[in-house]
Amino acid sequence: MEKMSLFFDHSSTTPLDPQVLEAMMPYLKGEYGNPSSHIHSLGRSALKAVDGAREETAKLINAQPDEIIFTSGATEANNMAMKGLALPRREKGGHVLISQVEHFSVLNGAKRLRSYGFDVSQIPVDNYGVIKLDEMERLIRPDTFLVAVMGANTEIGTIQPIKEAVSLAKGINPGVHFHCDATSSAGWIPTDVKDTGVDSLTLSAHNFYGPKGVGALYLRQRASLEPLLDGGFQEGGRRAGTENVPGIAGLGRAAALARTHMPDRLSRLGMLQERLWGGLKEKLQFLHFTGHPRERLPGHVSFWIEYAEGESLLLMLQVKGIMAASGSACSSNMLAGDEDELIHSHVLAAIGVPQDICSGSITFFMGKDNTREEVDYVVQEMPGIIEKLWAMSPAYSDMLKEIGTGT
Numbered sequence: 001m002e003k004m005s006l007f008f009d010h011s012s013t014t015p016l017d018p019q020v021l022e023a024m025m026p027y028l029k030g031e032y033g034n035p036s037s038h039i040h041s042l043g044r045s046a047l048k049a050v051d052g053a054r055e056e057t058a059k060l061i062n063a064q065p066d067e068i069i070f071t072s073g074a075t076e077a078n079n080m081a082m083k084g085l086a087l088p089r090r091e092k093g094g095h096v097l098i099s100q101v102e103h104f105s106v107l108n109g110a111k112r113l114r115s116y117g118f119d120v121s122q123i124p125v126d127n128y129g130v131i132k133l134d135e136m137e138r139l140i141r142p143d144t145f146l147v148a149v150m151g152a153n154t155e156i157g158t159i160q161p162i163k164e165a166v167s168l169a170k171g172i173n174p175g176v177h178f179h180c181d182a183t184s185s186a187g188w189i190p191t192d193v194k195d196t197g198v199d200s201l202t203l204s205a206h207n208f209y210g211p212k213g214v215g216a217l218y219l220r221q222r223a224s225l226e227p228l229l230d231g232g233f234q235e236g237g238r239r240a241g242t243e244n245v246p247g248i249a250g251l252g253r254a255a256a257l258a259r260t261h262m263p264d265r266l267s268r269l270g271m272l273q274e275r276l277w278g279g280l281k282e283k284l285q286f287l288h289f290t291g292h293p294r295e296r297l298p299g300h301v302s303f304w305i306e307y308a309e310g311e312s313l314l315l316m317l318q319v320k321g322i323m324a325a326s327g328s329a330c331s332s333n334m335l336a337g338d339e340d341e342l343i344h345s346h347v348l349a350a351i352g353v354p355q356d357i358c359s360g361s362i363t364f365f366m367g368k369d370n371t372r373e374e375v376d377y378v379v380q381e382m383p384g385i386i387e388k389l390w391a392m393s394p395a396y397s398d399m400l401k402e403i404g405t406g407t
Contacts, residue, residue, distance in 0.1 A: 004320070004321030004377075005321050005323070006321055006322050006323065006370070006374045006377065006378070007323050007367070007369075007370075008322060008323060008324045008325075008364040008365065008366060008370065008374075008378070009323050009324055009325045009363075009365065010299070010365040010366065010367040011154035011155070011184070011300075011325050011363050011365040012325055013206050013207070013212065014206060014207060014208060014209045014210075014367055015209065015367075015369070016206075016209065016210070016211060016250075017209040017210075017253075017254060017257060019253060019257060020209060020210055020211065020250045020253045020254050020257070021250070022253075023249050023250060023252070023253035024211065024246040024247070024249050024250040024253075025246075026049075026249075027046065027049060027245045027246040027249050028246045031045050031046065031049070031245075032046075033045055033046040033245075034046060034242055035047040035049075035050050035234075035242075035243050035245060036232070036234065036242070046243075046245045049245055049248070049249045049252075050070070050243055050245060050248050050249075051065070052249075052252055053070075053248045053249050053251055053252025053253075053255075054066075054068045054070070054248075054252070055252075056252040056253070056255045056256045056259075057203075057216050057251060057252055057255045058218075059255070059256075059259060060186065060187065060191070060203075060255040060256075060258060060259050061182075061186060061191045061192065061193050061201060061203070061218055062191075062192040062193055062194050062195070063193050063194075063218050064221065066221070066236065067193075067218055067219055067220060067221055068216050068217075068218060069216060069217045069218075069219055069235045069236070069238050069239050070214065070215075070216050070235060070239070070243060070244070070248050070251070071214070071215045071216060071217055071239060072213055072214065072215065072244070073204055073205075073206075073212070073213060073214065073215040074103075074105065074181065074183040074202050074203070074204035074207075074215045075105040076215065076228075077202040077203075077204075077215050077216065077217035078103070078105040078106050078109060078148075078179075078181055078202050079105060079109050079228065080217055080225060080227075080228055080239070081148075081179045081200045081202065081217060081219075081225065082096075082106065082109040082110070082113065082146065082148065082179065083109065083112070083113070083226075083228060084225030084226045084227065084228060085145065085146055085177055085179075085225055085226075086113050086116070086118060086145075086146065087116075087226050088226045089145065090116055090117065093117055093118060093119070093143070094118055094119070094143045094144070094145045094146075095118070095119045095120075095121065095141050095143045095144040095145065096110055096113055096118050096119065096120045096121070096144070096145070096146045096147075096148075097120075097121050097122075097123060097136070097139055097140060097144055097146070097147045097148070098110050098120070098121075098122055098123065098147070098148040098149070099122065099123045099125065099131050099148070099149045099150065099160070100122045100123065100124055100125050100346070100347075100350040101125055101129055101150070101153050101155075101156075101158075101346070101347045101350050101351075102148060102149075102150055102181065103150065103181055103183065105181075106148050106150070106181055107346070110148075119143075121139050123135055123136045123139060123149070124350070125350050125351060126351075127351050127352050128156075128158055128291060128292040128293075128295075128351065129153055129156045129158035129290075129291055129292065129347065129350065129351050130158055130160065130161065130292060130295070131149055131160055131161070131165060133161070133164060133165065133168055136165065136168060136169070137168055137172065140169060140172045140173055140176070141173075142173065144169075144173055144176055145175065145176060145177060146176070146177050146179065147165075147169045147176055147177070147178050147179070148178075148179040148180070148181065149162060149165050149178075149179075149180060150180065150181040150182070150183075150184070150185075151180050151181065151182035151183075151184060151185035151186065151189075151191065151201075152182075152184045152185040152188075152189070152296075152297050153184065153291070153347060154184045154297075154300075154363070154365065155290075155302065155345065155347045155348070155361075155363060156290040156291030156296075156302050156347060156348075156351065156363075157290075157291040157292070157296035157297045157300035157301070157302055157363075157365075158291040158292045158295065158296055159185065159189065159292070159295045159296060159297065162180055162196045162198065163195060163196045163197065165178070166178045166196055166197040166198055167197065170197065177199045177200065177223065178197070178198050178199050178200075179198065179199065179200045179201070179202075180196070180198045180200070180201045180202070181201075181202045182201050182202060182203050183202055183203060183204045183207055183215075184207065184297065185297065186201070186203035186204075186207075186208065187203070187207060187208025187209075187254065187255065187258040187262075188208060188258075188262075188265075188297055188298060189262075189266070189297065189298065190262065191203075193218055193220070198218075198220075199219075199220045199223050200217060200218060200219050200220065200223065200225075201217070201218040202215065202216075202217055202218075203215060203216050203218075205247065205250060205251040205254055208254055208255075208258045209254050209257065209258070209367075209368070210247075210250045210251045210253070210254030210255075211246070211247045211250040211251070211254075213244065213247055214244050214247030214248055214250065214251050215251070216251065219238070225238065227239060227240065229241060261368070265298070265368050266298050268368075269298035269299030269366055269367075269368075270298050270299075271372075272299055272366050272370060272371075272372065272375055273298060273299050273300065273301060273366065275372060275375045275376075275379075276301045276364060276366070276375045276378065276379065277289070277301050279375070279376070279378075279379030280301070280303065280379060280382060283379055283382060283383050284305065284382060284383060284386060286305055286306035286307065286308075287303055287305055288303055288304050288305070288306070288353075289301070289302065289303045290302045290303060290304065290348070290351065290353070290361065297365070299365060299366035299367065299370070300363070300364070300365050300366070301363075301364045301365075301366075302361070302362065302363040302364070303361070303362060304348075304353065304361040304362070305362075305386060306396075307389070307390050307393040307395050307396035307399065308386055308389045308390065308393070309389065309393075310326040310361055310362060311326060312389055312392075313326075313362060313385065313386075313389060314326050314362070316385045316388065316389070317381075317385065320381045320385070322377075322378055322381065324362055324363060324364050325362070325363040325364075325365070326361060326362060326363070345361065348361060364378070
């Protein structure tokens with residue numbers, strides 16, 4: 001019997017859609033021209049592909065084509081937005097404000113800005129991982145020039161109130177630049193840069209069925225950033241380097257497919273999400289869901305289980321043919337500082353998950369190809385897996401002894 005292989009880790013990547021691969025293939029084979037060499041036909045063909053993809057990417061987020069800058073991915077786009085805005089004012093200094101639950105490309109980008117002399121503050125979140133708008137209001141200063149809040153968090157699924165945050169920030173300081181890392185949300189939920197009012201936004205192709213190694217930065221018209229790369233004049237002089245034509249063509253097709261199929265996907269993934277959430281809640285003890293119960297990514301279910309270690313849980317799921325993700329860095333046996341100090345997930349820490357019991361954090365992020373039967377299989381297998389982990393847990397054994405003795 002062929003081993004089952006079920007993919008529930010769409011938080012890390014998504015499979016390449018066959019239609020996306022089809023759109024890429026001509027530029028991996030005969031159409032090998034450079035878009036900058038548009039005097040001849042091969043160059044013009046490549047330029048046409050890039051321009052077409054720019055239009056489709058812009059449509060996905062309700063932007064203008066000339067507001068789209070193609071990058072090597074989300075990390076470059078986030079760095080471009082933050083450092084490109086900050087470096088021209090390095091002599092002047094200023095204040096940067098980010099949320100506690102940002103991706104490492106934003107967190108570490110902010111650390112770099114701090115090393116350059118900028119002040120950096122973090123916006124606290126509540127127990128669901130939603131930014132506290134009253135705290136954000138308190139933290140914004142006259143010299144705050146950059147605010148960065150992600151669209152949604154892949155670890156706990158929570159969607160942030162971006163429109164309200166932008167309105168609040170600009171109401172206090174009209175000159176602030178608001179950046180949104182929408183890597184986890186663009187292509188999954190409606191994303192409208194005009195409606196929200198963000199000044200820049202990051203998206204990544206491989207997070208919505210496109211190829212790896214290509215992404216985009218939306219930069220509002222009249223907003224200016226200093227380029228990070230010196231070289232030629234590609235991307236309107238904002239990002240030097242020969243364009244990744246096959247990848248960009250794939251991003252454009254993935255964006256078009258996401259826009260077309262989003263309503264159906266939202267409905268279907270919502271149904272699967274409810275089925276998995278309800279099934280796990282019914283079958284498992286000591287279960288704690290993470291993230292907002294309603295304002296969360298479609299098809300996303302995240303939780304931690306007391307007395308169950310995350311890495312062991314992932315390995316036992318893999319034996320059953322189920323691929324999921326650990327939402328906690330403390331399950332990876334990485335060490336920081338002291339010899340026995342485990343690195344704790346900054347997201348789980350921000351929402352108040354105790355460090356000593358966070359290692360059972362798991363994320364199931366379903367995609368367009370997952371089925372009800374697959375969800376039911378997960379619900380069926382989870383209790384037996386958890387019981388095996390509890391049987392190996394000294395903490396669980398101690399808990400049972402305490403209950404048994406009445407202490």
